[in-house]
Amino acid sequence: MTSSVPASSLDPAIAARLKRSADGLVPAIAQQYDTGEVLMLGWMDDEALHRTLTTGRCTYFSRSRQEYWVKGDTSGHVQHVRSVALDCDADTVLVKVDQVGAACHTGARTCFDNDVLLDK
Numbered sequence: 510m511t512s513s514v515p516a517s518s519l520d521p522a523i524a525a526r527l528k529r530s531a532d533g534l535v536p537a538i539a540q541q542y543d544t545g546e547v548l549m550l551g552w553m554d555d556e557a558l559h560r561t562l563t564t565g566r567c568t569y570f571s572r573s574r575q576e577y578w579v580k581g582d583t584s585g586h587v588q589h590v591r592s593v594a595l596d597c598d599a600d601t602v603l604v605k606v607d608q609v610g611a612a613c614h615t616g617a618r619t620c621f622d623n624d625v626l627l628d629k
Contacts, residue, residue, distance in 0.1 A: 548612035586610035
């Protein structure tokens with residue numbers, strides 16, 4: 510991954526645990542903290558995770574634009590971070606948030622509303 514951002518300030522103990530993809534990213538699932546609703550999936554590198562942990566706002570790394578983006582900076586649909594956890598393999602981040610407005614870029618509440626493959 511090419512980035513002009515200086516080395517991350519992520520706690521080295523956390524950084525050592527992360528299992529990243531070949532491009533240095535981990536998937537980050539955003540979930541509504543009080544309802545459990547799964548909102549979206551984004552990607553984080555060490556710096557995006559550091560910013561998320563320290564600012565209280567979700568920061569993701571855009572694979573298509575090769576840049577950081579803070580959820581809600583342009584749309585107003587902010588994600589206020591309530592908790593952050595790693596899964597048992599340390600290869601996925603779960604961010605529980607208080608979502609303001611839509612989470613999906615399409616304007617939907619979640620990114621998982623429109624293409625349900627099975628619903629029993």
